[in-house]
Structures are given as structure tokens and as C-alpha cells.
Amino acid sequence: MSQVTIPAPQVLLAEVTHRCPLQCPYCSNPTELIKKDTEISTTDWGRVFAEAADLGVLQVSISGGEPAARRDLTELIRAARDADLYVNLITSGIGLTQGRLDDLVEAGCDHIQLSLQDVDSDGAKLISNMDKSLERKLDFARWVRERSVPLTVNAVMHRLNLDRLPEIIELALELGARRLEVANVQYHGWAALNKQVLMPTQEQSSRTNQIVAEARESLNGRLLIDYVPVDHYAEYPKSCMNGWGRVALIVAPDGSVLPCHNATTLKHLSFPNVRDQSLTAIWYESSAFNAYRGDSWMPEICRSCDRKEIDFGGCRCQALAILGDASAADPVCSRAHPHSLVIATDESPQAGEVATSEQITYRPNS
Amino acid sequence: MTVDLIPASVTPRFDYGVRLKHDKVRERHVVLGPEILIELNQTGTAIMSEIDGQSTITDIISRLAARFEVNPNDITQDVIEFCTSMVMRQVLRT
Ligand code: SF4
Ligand code: SF4
Numbered sequence: 058m059s060q061v062t063i064p065a066p067q068v069l070l071a072e073v074t075h076r077c078p079l080q081c082p083y084c085s086n087p088t089e090l091i092k093k094d095t096e097i098s099t100t101d102w103g104r105v106f107a108e109a110a111d112l113g114v115l116q117v118s119i120s121g122g123e124p125a126a127r128r129d130l131t132e133l134i135r136a137a138r139d140a141d142l143y144v145n146l147i148t149s150g151i152g153l154t155q156g157r158l159d160d161l162v163e164a165g166c167d168h169i170q171l172s173l174q175d176v177d178s179d180g181a182k183l184i185s186n187m188d189k190s191l192e193r194k195l196d197f198a199r200w201v202r203e204r205s206v207p208l209t210v211n212a213v214m215h216r217l218n219l220d221r222l223p224e225i226i227e228l229a230l231e232l233g234a235r236r237l238e239v240a241n242v243q244y245h246g247w248a249a250l251n252k253q254v255l256m257p258t259q260e261q262s263s264r265t266n267q268i269v270a271e272a273r274e275s276l277n278g279r280l281l282i283d284y285v286p287v288d289h290y291a292e293y294p295k296s297c298m299n300g301w302g303r304v305a306l307i308v309a310p311d312g313s314v315l316p317c318h319n320a321t322t323l324k325h326l327s328f329p330n331v332r333d334q335s336l337t338a339i340w341y342e343s344s345a346f347n348a349y350r351g352d353s354w355m356p357e358i359c360r361s362c363d364r365k366e367i368d369f370g371g372c373r374c375q376a377l378a379i380l381g382d383a384s385a386a387d388p389v390c391s392r393a394h395p396h397s398l399v400i401a402t403d404e405s406p407q408a409g410e411v412a413t414s415e416q417i418t419y420r421p422n423s
Numbered sequence: 424m425t426v427d428l429i430p431a432s433v434t435p436r437f438d439y440g441v442r443l444k445h446d447k448v449r450e451r452h453v454v455l456g457p458e459i460l461i462e463l464n465q466t467g468t469a470i471m472s473e474i475d476g477q478s479t480i481t482d483i484i485s486r487l488a489a490r491f492e493v494n495p496n497d498i499t500q501d502v503i504e505f506c507t508s509m510v511m512r513q514v515l516r517t
Contacts, residue, residue, distance in 0.1 A: 278510075
């Protein structure tokens with residue numbers, strides 16, 4: 058086995074709670090949500106942030122669920138800043154008053170990323186399963202701008218809202234965002250349960266590529282657009298998390314440490330917990346983090362492929378879910394799997410058609 | 424995409440939410456900002472350390488030239504190109 062040099066991690070995703078006032082059917086939280094009574098404490102998080110900084114982490118993204126569902130969010134942000142980390146807050150904007158926002162900013166929140174479900178109030182309600190969620194988010198975005206905190210809008214795209222992408226780009230500009238993430242739904246976890254309703258058509262997907270390319274050109278210097286295309290229509294897989302155990306780590310609400318959001322679906326691995334071990338030991342020594350590092354675990358086709366340093370063989374969770382083998386090449390890859398394994402499901406409802414809430418499997422609030 | 428270089432007369436400053444940090448673990452400087460994590464080499468570090476929101480690019484060039492004992496004309500293009508790329512990436516604003 059070739060020796061793998063393990064780089065220090067740069068990014069920590071601190072999923073401080075799975076609780077959320079919204080119920081998006083593509084939520085990246087696992088389908089088995091972690092309950093409030095097993096969440097780790099304020100002190101535990103403080104230790105996690107300090108250990109992460111010592112380990113080489115430079116940025117922390119505090120996310121959820123909705124992080125504001127934790128009453129100690131201000132203390133968490135302060136602890137992360139005290140550890141000299143750059144603090145991103147990833148929020149739905151629901152549940153933060155102006156007063157609380159002041160506290161977060163004062164505690165050292167560097168950047169806020171606000172998720173938007175849609176520009177259309179009914180569309181936003183259909184996805185979030187909450188009345189007036191769009192209106193509340195727009196207020197929140199204004200409060201953020203009034204406090205001169207840099208704002209990124211994160212728009213999660215799927216069949217029901219892709220046709221409104223031009224309006225979403227307009228809205229991001231109006232809100233004073235400097236960055237927009239146009240992120241197509243990744244069809245794992247909750248989203249996999251809602252694939253029928255959410256999967257865009259191939260035509261929508263290619264039109265989106267074009268809209269994004271044009272907007273990048275015309276808004277150059279005003280709005281940076283990050284773009285995650287629909288991976289089912291791609292030729293090669295994306296690199297998941299920039300490679301397993303290479304750049305980032307996730308600490309889940311109960312303190313378990315994961316190399317990617319869906320890692321808990323890999324039942325043959327056991328994930329270490331910050332309650333039992335230091336982050337350093339977990340990163341460098343745990344079998345879970347070492348499981349898919351380097352190339353010795355890869356199938357021959359990946360091991361001899363010139364893209365193995367680009368996509369690292371793709372997503373392990375998808376390989377397991379679709380191919381039944383967590384060590385297989387990503388099912389999206391056309392090199393490894395010449396006959397597409399991930400063809401879109403039948404398209405009901407059609408693009409632009411109105412879906413009803415009965416067709417959707419919402420994630421629960423907790 | 425063609426890029427217009429920024430003029431040397433402007434005063435660059437850090438864009439909102441951006442800061443320079445010494446990364447002790449990797450012994451180098453990095454720029455941190457919204458979705459921004461840029462490792463700087465020695466030249467980048469030298470330029471970014473001069474950004475104070477007061478000095479123009481011309482001032483920065485002459486300070487760097489004095490510090491590294493080079494002719495300002497020899498580094499002008501590099502400094503302007505570097506600052507332009509940082510403006511494009513929303514690291515600096517003018
Ligand atoms: S339900 Fe929606 S807003 Fe809440 S965490 Fe999931 S994706 Fe984010
Ligand atoms: S064969 Fe493996 S490494 Fe090559 S592109 Fe496909 S998934 Fe990536």
C-alpha cells in the first residue's frame with residue numbers, strides 16, 4: 058500500500074443542531090435526524106473549535122438545521138472567533154430577530170450565507186412548508202446588509218424553481234449580495250425521497266448552464282456566482298468534499314465527526330466522537346477518515362485514471378446507494394459506467410407545472 | 424474574459440469580511456473571506472501586508488521596491504496585476 062500523506066484540514070462544518078423551523082424536502086441533514094437531547098454542549102463546541110484551529114482549520118461554517126435554533130449561538134460564534142477561526146453562519150434567516158443578529162455580529166460573525174427556496178412566495182412556501190418564509194428572509198437579508206456583514210445568497214435549485222433562475226439572480230443583486238450560490242439539489246438523503254418531484258429535466262439543466270454562464274459574464278465584478286450543476290447529467294463525478302478526509306470535516310450535532318454529509322449511510326464504518334477523542338486523533342488516525350484516503354481502496358479503473366486527483370473517484374455514499382459497493386467508482390462516471398446508471402426518473406410533474414404539497418416528503422422540524 | 428487592469432492611482436482596501444491571517448500550522452499567510460481561502464506566496468504576502476486602506480498602489484510599489492532593493496518599474500506590472508486579480512475575487516476593493 059502506498060503511503061498517504063495526510064494534509065491538515067482547512068474547513069470545519071459545525072452542524073450545531075438538526076432542528077429547523079423549515080422542512081425543505083432536499084435538506085442535507087440525514088434522514089435520521091439527531092435529537093436535541095443528544096446535542097453536545099456549548100463547552101464541547103468551544104473545545105472543538107480550539108482543537109480545530111490547532112489542527113490547521115482556518116474557516117468554520119456554523120450550520121444546521123437552523124443554527125439559530127440553539128439558544129447559545131452567540132456563545133458558539135464567540136468561541137469560534139476566540140479560536141481565531143473565520144466564522145461563516147449558514148442560516149435560513151428564520152428565528153433571528155434584529156437584536157439577536159446584533160449579538161451575533163458583535164460576537165464576531167464574519168459572513169452570513171442565507172438560503173433562499175424561491176423568489177416566488179408560493180414556491181417558497183411549497184418547499185419550506187412555512188407561510189411567508191420568503192418575506193421573512195427578505196427582511197433578514199436587509200438587516201444583514203444594514204450591518205455591513207457580507208451576504209451570500211444560497212439558492213437551491215430543482216425542477217420547480219429552475220425556470221425562475223433569472224429572477225433569483227436579480228433578487229440576489231437587489232438584496233445586496235456579493236455572492237450567489239446556484240446549487241442544484243444533490244439527490245441523497247431527503248432529496249432522494251423527493252427525486253420524482255425535484256429532479257430537473259435535461260433541458261432545464263442545459264438552459265441553466267447557459268443562464269449561469271451569461272450572468273457570470275454580464276455581472277462580472279458585481280456578483281460572483283458559484284455554480285453546482287446537476288451531477289446526474291454530468292460526464293464525470295464531482296469531487297465530494299474535495300476528497301475524503303483531505304480538506305474538510307463535519308462535526309454533527311451529537312459530536313460525531315464525519316468526512317461527508319451522508320457518511321452515516323456507510324454502515325460498515327463507525328464514526329468517532331469528539332466526546333471520546335481529540336479532533337487530531339480523529340483526523341489522522343481514525344479508520345473512518347482513513348477508509349477512502351489515497352488510492353489503494355479504489356477500483357482499478359479509478360486507480361489508473363488521470364482524473365483521480367480531480368474527483369477522487371467521486372461520492373462513496375452514491376456508490377453504495379446505487380451500486381451496492383461503497384468502493385466502486387461514482388455511479389455518475391461515464392468512464393467507469395458506460396451505460397448510464399442514474400437516468401432521471403419519469404418527470405411528473407413537468408417543469409413549471411405546480412406540484413402540490415401532497416407529492417412532497419417533508420423533513421420534520423426535529 | 425478580458426480584464427482591465429486597475430490604475431496605480433487607486434487606494435486598495437480589504438473588501439467586506441476579508442482579512443489576512445498568519446497560518447501557524449502551515450507557516451504561511453492566507454487571505455480569509457466569504458467563501459475565500461487563498462494561500463499567499465512570499466510576493467503575495469508582501470503586497471497584501473502593505474494594504475492599509477490609505478496607500479495608493481503607487482505608494483505600495485515604492486515601499487516594496489525600497490524594501491526589496493529593486494527598481495519600482497520592475498515590479499509595477501506584477502503588483503498591478505496581483506491587485507487586479509484580488510479585486511476580481513472580491514478580496515480587495517478600490
Ligand atoms: S430544512 Fe431547509 S432550511 Fe432547514 S436545514 Fe434543511 S435545507 Fe436548511
Ligand atoms: S474512473 Fe474513477 S477517477 Fe476516473 S473519472 Fe471515473 S470516478 Fe473519477
